[in-house]
Amino acid sequence: MLFNSHVFLLAFLPLAFGLHALVERFRPDWRLAVLVLLSLVFYGWWDIRFVPLMLASIGMNWLVMRAFLTRPVSWLIPLAIGANLLVLALFKYLNFFADLVSLLPGVTAPHLDWxxxxxxxxxxFHHIMYLTDLRAGRAPAFGLVKYALYIAFFPQVLAGPLVRWSEIMHQFDERPYARPDAMERIGRGLILLVVGLSKKVLLSDPLSFQVNSVFEKAAAGSVVTMAEAWQATLGFTLQIYFDFSGYTDMALGIALLFGLVLPQNFDVPYRATSLRDFWRRWHMTLSRFLRDYLYIALGGNRRGLALQLAALFATMTLGGLWHGAGLTFVAWGAAHGLGLCAGVLWRRTGRHMPALLGWALTMSFVVLTWVLFRATSFEAALGLYKALFGQAPMGSLFRWRGLAVPAAIALIGPSAWVVVHRLPASRVLAVGLAILFTVIVLKIGDDANREFIYFQF
Incomplete structure (x- = not known):
């Protein structure tokens, strides 16, 4: 079920919160098991066939953990990580690799429509983080219920944030509603939930109408005007930010309702003054994962400039492939890899770049590469790039008013996380949020019940 749906907001979430509160009050020893059960119900709501896969994934990785602690042979953890990646590849990348093989003359690889x-x-990725730290001696053993909740906790299971075991496992042992700040946490959780819903329903979804039509037009091979291309490119830049950061705000808010603090994932990324700064602000938990579990494993910056640049390029290219099984995603990741490499070389010159110029160059790069991310093919992307740079009719339907307010919010900030933790409690705020929530619920009942962009990744 979607966070932005009536069944979740008006049925599942209040029932789950009420059940969790009762269990926490009268049978706290059942609390984690109840959260696991609620998470499996939430996950199975999409498709019950996925639940056995989730349970098998949890069970097998937990058994690997137990086996490694009993007999720490060096090959067991790499084998388990390889098996996890193999399962991911079978479901997500099999057809992508089949398409690559089919590029060879005279070869046609079949598709499996899983x-x-x-x-x-x-x-x-959660499994990989834990197993890697276990092999390095940084992670302790956990019981099956705790490990299952770490993997399956419903606010973050579908689209993150990526949570390290060290950030959340210790919270499982707390009595969240016995804390002196329990009501404050619940209040801030509700605020984050409403703010995230507002981003999704009131900002992201309206942008999708003007964005999707233009990208679909380009995918069909039709001529896109310059005005349409800029409208769609700038629109998608804002749409994906409000869509994904809105989901994250909701995930963090819902987790707070159940007494768990998840890590922040966005920090006003469109104010970044360099590409490195952008990736420290955008999908921050993925950036940390790529840095700590891939870039450093490939050598990082410890073995000379050439290897550092190669590791950086490979990391971002693989990061692009993680986002989607398509060459356009690979190209998007590779472009960011080249951009980050250019940043490394620039910093080595010791020269200073004015913040305004750095912001302008960074935003131009990010906006233009979003075309590769959103386009369904290189042909569609090329058609849009031609239109963006004047190789198409000018057009006259640039709707700047639909972009102005979202752009101002995205650029001026601050992040929802900062705002929520600075807002003082007041009746006026409570009434305002209640009204806003009511408007959103009515809007959802009207036409706003769109899936989140990052669900496809």
């Missing part, structure tokens, strides 16, 4: 299990990339 349904992609939601959240498989995210829970696979």
């Amino acid at each position: 349904v992609l299990p939601l959240g498989i990339s995210f829970f696979t």
Whole structure:
């Protein structure tokens, strides 16, 4: 079920919160098991066939953990990580590799139209983080229920944030509603939920109408005007930000309702003054994962400039492939890899770049590469790039008013996380949020019940 749906907001969430509160009050020893059960119900709501895969994934990785602690042979953890990646590849990348093989003359590889299990990339990366730290001696053993909740916790199982075991496992042992700040946490959780819903329903979804039509037009091979191309490119830049950061705000808010603090994932990324700064602000938990579990493993910046640049390029290219099984995603990741490499070389010159110029160059790069991310083919992307740079009719339907307010919010900030933790409690705020929530619920009942962009990854 979607966070932005009546069944979740008006049925599942209040029932789950009430059940959790009762269990926490009268049978706290059942609390984690109840959260696991609620998470499996939430996950199975999409497609009950995915639940056995989730349970098998949890069970097998937990058994690997137990086996490694009993007999720490060096090959067991790499084998388990390889098996996790193999399962991910079978569901997500099999047809992508088949298409690559089919590029060879005289070769036609068959497609297997398997349904992609939601959240498989995210829970696979959670397994990898834990197993890697276990092998390095940084992670302790956990019981099956705790480990299952770490993997399957419903606010973050579908689209993150990517949570390290060290950030959340210790919270499982707390009595969240016995804390002196329990009501404050619940209040801030509700605010984050409403703010995230507002981003999704009131900002992101309206942008999708003008964005999707233009990208579909380009995909069909039709001529896109310059005005349409800029409208769609700038629109998608804002749409994906409000869509994904809105989901994250909701995930963080819902987790707070159940007494768990998840890590922040966005920090006003469109104010970044360099590409490195952008990736420290955008999908921050993925950036940390790529840095700590891939870039450093490939050598990082410890073995000379050439290897550093190669590791950086490979990391971002693989990061692009993680986002989607398509060459346009690979190209998007590779472009960001080249951009980050250019940043490394620039910093080595010791020269200073004015912040305004750095912001302008960074935003131009980010906006233009979003075309590769959104386009369904290189042909569609090329058609849009031609239109963006004047190789198409000018057009006259640039709707700047629809972009102005979202752009101002995205650029001026601050992040929802900062705002929520600075707002003082007041009746006026409570009434305002209640009214806003009511408007959103009515809007959802009207026409706003769109899936989140990152669900496809």
